[in-house]
Amino acid sequence: MDFSGFNFGEVFVAALAAVLLETIWYSKTAFGQIWSVETGLPSQALKERIIRPGLGLSLFLYLIIATILSIFVEIFMMIGSNALMGGLFAAFLALVFVATSLGINALSVKRSRKLYFIDAGFMVVAFFIMGTIIGAWY
DSSP: OOOTTOOHHHHHHHHHHHHHHHHHHTSTTTTHHHHHHHHTOOHHHHHHHHSOTTHHHHHHHHHHHHHHHHHHHHHHHTTTOOHHHHHHHHHHHIIIIIIHHHHHHHHHTTOOHHHHHHHHHHHHHHHHHHHHHHHHHO
16 A cells, blocks of 8 residues: 555644634533533633643644544545545544444443533544545545
């Protein structure tokens, strides 16, 4: 398999988009208030989640996800697809691997369904956006 066409630009933009989505997703105007109530953490924790010193580490972790996702999406794109299908394929991967893993964890620690759907929903949407960006760049 030839990865000479690997594009660091698409990976960086996809990871940056995930960080931006996380900032919006967990804001008070979106799901942040519910997330705060469901986790039992004060609203200060919400501010720390959105604007936190670990933002660089978060970007680094999204870079890892986007790199591996890029490989999978680009293999999928080789069969002749478009950016939307790349995004849907990535969302499917998130449903199969991430959402189920989060579900197992939520059951183990007895987290609420609302919290599960906020966190799993974020990951599915983030993967969709990253997959669409990667697919469009292909």
